[in-house]
Amino acid sequence: MSGQQVTQSRAADGPVEYNPYAFAVHDDPYAVYRRLREEAPAYWNNELKFWTLSRFDDVLEAFRDFETFSSAGGVALENRHPVGEPMADFHQMIERDPPNHTGLRKLVSRVFTGRRVSVMEDEIRAIFNRYLDGVIEQGAAEVINDLSSPFPMDVICSILGVPEADREDLRLCxxxxxxRTDGSIEIPEVAMTGMFGLLEYFIADLAERKDGKRSGLISDLMEVDVDGEALTEPELLGFCILFVIAGHETTTKMVANTLELLSRHPDQLAAVTADPSLVPGVIEEVLRFHNSTQYMHRTLTRDIQMHGATMREGDSVLLLIGAANHDHREFGPTAEEFDIMRRPPRHLGFGYGAHFCLGAALARMEGKVAIEETLRRIPDYRVDHDNKVRFHSSNVTGWRELPITFTPGSREG
Ligand code: HEM
Incomplete structure (x- = not known):
């Protein structure tokens, strides 16, 4: 395309606009991301008052520079608040910057190391197979409700020590x-109801745990201290809410996104079905190419200049993981293609720096197990693309309903 044609097509499209709540963007955010990277690498949305960074190096550097790009003003745009003034009811480590973040992170990081997670592999596999057993004789399933949503909720609840009977309610919350509502930054009633449901549950759970009869990570956290002080109730609640939301939503979407993407790339699906050792590479490519987490929010602690723009102290900045992971400057000319044989040395699917996803090893293991078992037990699964329904959120991308059919198999007993 000549330079003149490029100018004309930009003029016809008008200036690039990005609103993470616009449902129309959710089907293919990558077209807008492409324009952001090339035309407005430091983009300002004047209606909702936020900046975006979309180039790989910029997003990486912003994740690294927590002193300038603070997490203490909230990590989702709709939940932003003045830096250092967390919600009254619960305080999450994800909304703290080092050094305030460091002690809390240390408390829980040993639970989620690669070694600890690998010990859980058999249990994780048994959990996924229980859900596959529930549908395998029917020859049809709805991936989200039957498989990919209850599965990670069971895994994280078994780590936390939440009784089985309570897990379905927590999953619905x-x-x-x-x-979210189309185009709107306002948090809808239904989302508030879900949040109050989780809070109510864990306030009661913490009270019940005082008699020492329940075990699991939550009970362990009630016993520990940071610099000689026990965790406060808002800190304990913060951990419970963070683990349930972070451990559930992203992984639910990642497993379903993988099955949906593979179904649209039949050659790659055939390759991984024939050779399950390719599964970890598939998961890594999904985390890069179509990550369930699309952005994280940060608040500027000082004025800075980027790409000719002056960004002011207190401004909101969205670090567009989804855009950075498609940047040809980092991933070369095929950056926008899905390729399970790609082996990039790094991507930003789990963030970077102080808040790098605590559950990365667990998520990778859950993804590996779910895809290995699905391809082993229902290798001819077919997605009903006409009846899949998108889940609309601001920073999480995936499906609300993903129907599949397959040749019925037998339960493993
Ligand atoms: C595909 C699955 C997952 C994706 C894409 C994902 C993505 C991310 C990202 C991008 C961050 C960085 C947040 C930031 O910089 O503000 C993060 C943090 C975090 N993730 Fe994950 N995550 C996944 C699964 C999990 C799981 C299974 C857990 C379960 C424990 C988990 C727990 C956390 C926690 C606790 C943090 C905050 C860490 C901190 O503040 O130090 N995540 N995740």
Whole structure:
């Protein structure tokens, strides 16, 4: 295309606009991201008052520079608040900057190391197979409700020590919390109901745990201290809410996104079905190419200049993970293609720096197990693309309903 044609097509399209709540963007955010990277690498949305960074190096540097790009003003745009003034009821480590963040992170990081997670592989596989057993004789399933949503909720609840009977209610609350209204930054009633549901549950759970009869990570956290002080109730609640939401929503979407993407790339699906050792590479490519987490929010602690723009102290900045992971400057000319044989040395699917996803090893293991078992037990699964329904959120991308059919198999007993 000549330079003149490029200018004309830009003029016809008008200036690039990006609103993470616009449902029309959710089907293909990558077209807008492309324009942001090339035309407005420091983009300002004047209606909702936020900046975006979309180039790989910029997003990476912003994740690294927590002193300038603070998490203490909230990590989702709709939940932003003045830096250092967290919600009254619960305080999450994800909304703290080092050094305030460091002690809390240390408390829980040992639970989620690669070694600890690998010990859980058999249990994780058994959990996923229980859900596959529930549908395998029917020859049809709805991936989200039957498989990919209850599965990670069971895994994280078994780590936390939440009784089985309570998990379905928590899952429904967690799903509600992410729901958003088309184009609007306002948090809808249904999402507030979900959040209050989780809070109510864990306030009661913490009270019940005082008799020492329940075990699991929540009970362990009630026993520990940071610099000689026990965790406060808002800190304990913050951990419970963070683990349930972070451990559930992203992984639910990642497993379903993988099955949906593979179904649209039949050659790659055939390759990984024939050779399950390719599964970890598939998961890594999904995390890069179509990550369930599309952005994280930060608040500027000082004025800075980027790409000719002056960004002011207190401004909101969205670090567009989804855009950075498609940047040809980092991933070369095929950056916008899905390729399970790609082996990039790095991507930003789990963020970077102090808040790098605590559950990355667990998420990778859950993804590996779910895809290995699905391809082993229902290798001819077909997605009903006409009846899949998108889940609309601001920073999480995936499906609300993903129907599949397959040749019925037998339960493993
Ligand atoms: C595909 C699945 C997942 C994706 C894409 C994902 C993505 C992310 C990202 C991008 C961050 C960085 C947040 C920031 O910089 O503000 C993060 C943080 C976090 N993730 Fe994940 N995550 C996934 C699964 C999980 C799981 C299974 C857990 C379960 C424990 C988990 C727990 C956390 C926690 C606790 C943090 C905050 C860490 C901190 O503040 O130090 N995540 N995740």
């Amino acid at each position: 967690s799903d509600q919390i992410m729901v």
